[in-house]
Amino acid sequence: MEIELLPPSAEAAVIERVTGLVNQVYAESEKGLWQGSTDRTSVDEMTGFVAAGEIAVAFVGGDLAGSVRIQRLDDATGEFGMLAADPARRGLGIGRELVRFAERASRAAGCREMQLELLVPRAWTHPSKQFLAEWYGRLGYRVTHRADLAEDYPHLAPSLATPCDFLIYRKDLG
Numbered sequence: 001m002e003i004e005l006l007p008p009s010a011e012a013a014v015i016e017r018v019t020g021l022v023n024q025v026y027a028e029s030e031k032g033l034w035q036g037s038t039d040r041t042s043v044d045e046m047t048g049f050v051a052a053g054e055i056a057v058a059f060v061g062g063d064l065a066g067s068v069r070i071q072r073l074d075d076a077t078g079e080f081g082m083l084a085a086d087p088a089r090r091g092l093g094i095g096r097e098l099v100r101f102a103e104r105a106s107r108a109a110g111c112r113e114m115q116l117e118l119l120v121p122r123a124w125t126h127p128s129k130q131f132l133a134e135w136y137g138r139l140g141y142r143v144t145h146r147a148d149l150a151e152d153y154p155h156l157a158p159s160l161a162t163p164c165d166f167l168i169y170r171k172d173l174g
């Protein structure tokens with residue numbers, strides 16, 4: 001497996017494949033949370049993330065197998081999000097290596113903490129979210145914020161199909 005940050009000069013075809021992977025994966029992992037279209041991102045938005053040097057991708061045998069967005073929130077805090085692994089290649093360590101890559105890159109950039117966000121339905125258990133909550137715990141992430149999504153992001157509330165909580169997890173990178 002090879003993991004690399006996509007250069008701002010990345011080909012449009014690669015950006016389209018990453019966008020497709022993220023949307024395919026999120027259609028399943030956010031099933032039942034949103035009304036209407038479940039697209040997590042668009043080629044335009046992804047092009048902006050790539051131009052900002054925020055998208056790392058994993059290749060296995062030359063094929064795109066996963067991706068993650070890595071951001072810097074402030075001098076001391078990095079964040080990863082839009083983590084996605086090819087459904088045909090789950091359980092091979094692609095997700096774990098992408099998280100490791102994001103943490104290493106943030107540490108190298110001088111960050112002391114890593115953050116991630118998780119959306120969970122309040123009234124029922126979503127298997128993908130349950131898996132993520134347990135896995136992030138095993139990786140050392142702890143919940144530092146929990147609120148009604150409608151309170152934190154009122155403009156998103158009308159698009160929800162079910163009440164959701166918005167969680168922030170943090171981990172000390174030291």
Ligand SMILES: CC(C)(COP(=O)(O)OP(=O)(O)OC[C@H]1O[C@@H](n2cnc3c(N)ncnc32)[C@H](O)[C@@H]1OP(=O)(O)O)[C@@H](O)C(=O)NCCC(=O)NCCS
Pocket residue numbers: 025026029081082083084085086089090091092093094095096097116117118128132135138
């Ligand atoms: C989250 C995700 C990227 C993980 O990708 P992956 O490449 O399958 O994950 P890995 O192979 O690195 O395994 C991650 C962990 O899950 C465990 N795991 C993997 N497959 C498993 C399975 N079938 N059953 C139980 N545990 C499993 C691994 O043991 C590992 O745990 P560990 O690090 O404690 O050993 C992938 O499931 C995904 O794309 N999910 C949907 C998108 C999503 O929800 N993204 C996060 C938004 S915040």
